Amino acid sequence: MNSSSSLNFDEHRWVIQIRRTLDEELEEDYTEIPVSIFNVPKTLMASNPDSYIPQEVALGPYHHWRPELYEMERYKLAAAKSIQKQLHCLKFQHIVDQLTKLEPRIRACYHMYLDIDDETLGWMMAIDASFLLQLFQIYAVKEDHKTLTRVCSRMSHLFDIAGRKSAHNAILRDMVMLENQIPLFLLRKMFEFHFSTLELSDGILHSMLMGLCKELSPFKMMEELPNVQVSERAHLLDFLYHTIVPNSEDQPRQVTEAEDQLMRVKEGEEKPLVKKSIYVEQFLGEIWKLLSKLYEGPVRVLISKPVEVISNLPWNVIFKLPGLRVLKQPIEFLFISQDKEPQNESLPKYSNSNIHKPPLLEEITIPSVSKLSKAGVRFLPTHGSISTISFDPKTVTLYLPTVSLDVNTEVILRNLVAYEACSASGPLVFTRYTELMNGIIDDEEDAKLLRERGIVLNHLKSDGEVANLWNGMSKSIRLTKVPSFDKVIEDVNKYYNGRWKVRAGKFMKRYVFGSWQCLTFLATILLLLLTALQAFCSVHSCARNVTNIID
Numbered sequence: 001m002n003s004s005s006s007l008n009f010d011e012h013r014w015v016i017q018i019r020r021t022l023d024e025e026l027e028e029d030y031t032e033i034p035v036s037i038f039n040v041p042k043t044l045m046a047s048n049p050d051s052y053i054p055q056e057v058a059l060g061p062y063h064h065w066r067p068e069l070y071e072m073e074r075y076k077l078a079a080a081k082s083i084q085k086q087l088h089c090l091k092f093q094h095i096v097d098q099l100t101k102l103e104p105r106i107r108a109c110y111h112m113y114l115d116i117d118d119e120t121l122g123w124m125m126a127i128d129a130s131f132l133l134q135l136f137q138i139y140a141v142k143e144d145h146k147t148l149t150r151v152c153s154r155m156s157h158l159f160d161i162a163g164r165k166s167a168h169n170a171i172l173r174d175m176v177m178l179e180n181q182i183p184l185f186l187l188r189k190m191f192e193f194h195f196s197t198l199e200l201s202d203g204i205l206h207s208m209l210m211g212l213c214k215e216l217s218p219f220k221m222m223e224e225l226p227n228v229q230v231s232e233r234a235h236l237l238d239f240l241y242h243t244i245v246p247n248s249e250d251q252p253r254q255v256t257e258a259e260d261q262l263m264r265v266k267e268g269e270e271k272p273l274v275k276k277s278i279y280v281e282q283f284l285g286e287i288w289k290l291l292s293k294l295y296e297g298p299v300r301v302l303i304s305k306p307v308e309v310i311s312n313l314p315w316n317v318i319f320k321l322p323g324l325r326v327l328k329q330p331i332e333f334l335f336i337s338q339d340k341e342p343q344n345e346s347l348p349k350y351s352n353s354n355i356h357k358p359p360l361l362e363e364i365t366i367p368s369v370s371k372l373s374k375a376g377v378r379f380l381p382t383h384g385s386i387s388t389i390s391f392d393p394k395t396v397t398l399y400l401p402t403v404s405l406d407v408n409t410e411v412i413l414r415n416l417v418a419y420e421a422c423s424a425s426g427p428l429v430f431t432r433y434t435e436l437m438n439g440i441i442d443d444e445e446d447a448k449l450l451r452e453r454g455i456v457l458n459h460l461k462s463d464g465e466v467a468n469l470w471n472g473m474s475k476s477i478r479l480t481k482v483p484s485f486d487k488v489i490e491d492v493n494k495y496y497n498g499r500w501k502v503r504a505g506k507f508m509k510r511y512v513f514g515s516w517q518c519l520t521f522l523a524t525i526l527l528l529l530l531t532a533l534q535a536f537c538s539v540h541s542c543a544r545n546v547t548n549i550i551d
Contacts, residue, residue, distance in 0.1 A: 013117065033108040036234035037062075037181045038422040041477050044414070048472065051414040054174040056167070059128045061114050061121070062179040075158065076127045079134040087193060095193065096122045099129075099186060109183045109234065111422075129186050132236075135159055135171065139211030140204065173411040176216060178418045181235035188230065206230050213243045218409050220457075221383045221402040237419050244416070245430050246387040366439040366489050367496050369446035372398070375499050377492070379453040386433045387484070391491045398492060400450075403437075406459040410469050417473070427480040434473040436485060441470045 037060065040052040057072040058064045084092040099106075100122030107114055107121075114121065138159055158167045174180055191201035210225065217225075217240065225243050233239040369379065378395070381402040382388040390399045417431050441447055447466035450456040458466055 010115070014115065017117075033105060034234075035111045036109050036183070036238060036423065038111045038178060038419070040178055040415075040418045041421060043477050044418050044421070048410075048414065051411045052177055052179065052418065054177055054180045056170045057131070057174050057180075059132065059175065059180045060182045061110070061116055061124060062112065064124060076131045079130040080127050082134065083130045083190070090193065092126065095190060096126045098189060099125050102186070102189065106183060106186070125182060125186050126190075128182055129190050132175070132182070133187065133190065135175070136205075136208035136212060139215060140208045169408055172216065173408050176237055176240065176408075176412050176415050178237060178415045178422070181237055184230065184233055184235050184239065202230050209236070209239050210243075212236070213240050216240055216408070216412055217244055218403045218405065218412060219244060219385060219401055220404045221381075222385055223383045237415060238423075240412075241416055241419055241430070244385060245420070246385060364435045364439050364489070366436070366492055368442040369440050369449045370442075372440070372492065372496060373449055375496050377495070379450065379455060381454045386430065389433070389436070389485060389488055391488045391495075393491055393495060396495060398488070400455045402455055402457060404457040404459065405466055405469060410472070413469075413473060421477050427482045428478060429482050429485075431478075432480065432482040432485045434470070436489065437470045438474050439489075441467055443467050 039062075045052050054063050054069065056069070057076075058066060058069045063069060080092055083095075084090075087094075096119075100118050103118045103121055106125060116124070158171065187205060188198075188201065191205055192198065195201040195204070206229075209230065210228075213225070214220065228239055228242045230239075233242065367375070373379070376396050378397040380397055380399050382399050384401055386401055388399060388401050391397070392399070413434060417428075417434060420428050420430050441450070444462070444464040444467050447456060447458070447463040447470075451458050451463060451466070456466060460466060460469070
């Protein structure tokens with residue numbers, strides 16, 4: 001489980017436990033229970049360890065033995081005492097005994113082998129579940145439902161209904177971490193001791209979880225949360241995931257490893273011929289900026305008509321004339337192909353023939369919010385889940401769900417992505433959403449525009465923190481196609497690349513900035529001609545002869 005526990009590994013106990021586990025499975029097969037509590041993939045863990053490793057409280061066996069988290073043990077015991085008071089005739093040992101009977105089922109939920117004996121595991125789960133139930137009470141109060149009891153006084157400085165205390169937020173972040181989950185059926189089992197029927201206990205637990213998910217979900221403006229059944233969900237993070245992400249079973253199952261994609265892209269890349277001249281490119285860039293500003297004014301009206309005339313010329317005939325074949329590609333790019341996708345651009349194409357083919361890394365390419373806004377794209381918020389993302393070509397409007405960002409959001413987003421990567425057999429829908437947001441938010445200006453449009457509700461310190469949050473979400477372990485999202489990306493790119501200003505800018509980069517060698521050659525020839533002219537004039541006294549002619 002960790003370095004300290006591995007040093008104390010008991011081989012004899014391991015053999016006994018393996019033998020007993022195999023014997024038990026002859027009576028009741030737990031191999032059909034899917035693993036639901038995973039280790040965070042190393043590629044994600046390396047990007048931001050603090051978002052995946054609990055800082056305040058350990059729940060479950062993965063981080064239980066870390067000494068820096070022992071301080072919370074006394075609060076866990078206080079929660080266990082509070083639960084025991086409600087049992088009246090029963091001792092807490094009775095709860096532990098009941099949970100210990102579920103030991104094979106508990107172990108089956110964890111991806112890692114648990115080097116813990118049965119009784120230790122039973123006590124651990126009973127105490128950790130009691131701690132969770134104490135916190136869940138707060139959100140049952142918010143939902144106007146009856147609770148088991150009030151939060152014990154010893155824990156009152158940790159939790160508050162308003163959620164303003166720093167310790168409260170720190171515990172919330174730890175609760176949603178993938179490696180810090182405990183099976184949900186344990187909470188259901190503990191509720192059986194308090195309520196007469198399973199339906200009643202599930203109803204109370206459901207209200208608690210829904211209240212908590214409303215607090216945790218970044219999409220707080222959702223008009224209606226889906227009805228997620230407690231009995232069908234594995235743990236808290238799984239419950240939260242299914243309140244946010246639409247049913248992934250409706251998506252085609254096509255998943256591709258990112259490493260394979262990187263190899264294919266590298267094989268297909270063209271090597272640059274010569275390193276570009278930085279100074280020439282900067283000079284031409286300044287000229288283009290000046291021309292772009294002029295284009296925004298009356299010059300645009302003067303240019304639009306000639307462009308229309310040029311576009312309607314019989315270019316198929318003209319290109320057959322001697323000497324004009326060389327100009328075919330740049331003229332077609334600039335004037336003729338405005339309604340078509342550029343052949344050499346790294347843009348996604350989703351026809352019926354390739355919709356199920358593995359995706360390429362370039363398919364997440366999309367212009368930033370500021371670029372799209374300048375190109376005429378409007379941004380409007382929706383009060384729904386990520387399934388409401390759409391683009392309307394008629395009104396040139398990109399619809400995005402309202403997302404609320406606070407101190408807990410990054411941890412929540414990252415662990416949802418990690419859980420999806422480990423558990424989803426189909427497309428990584430939520431991961432694709434984070435890639436889309438990462439694609440359209442490049443800097444502080446993009447975050448500011450989305451905040452002003454009401455798409456981002458920023459409870460962080462600045463728009464720069466919003467941009468950093470989304471840009472830090474770029475790590476993923478797999479690429480996948482999500483047709484609904486990819487169609488939006490395709491439509492946005494198609495509109496953006498069809499704009500005259502955008503096309504002219506790409507023309508400058510491809511045929512002007514990219515041909516600096518030719519410009520340098522012409523400049524060299526011009527310099528040599530001027531030098532020759534100067535030498536000629538110095539010999540034949542050109543200046544004096546010109547003066548005599550004028551006189």
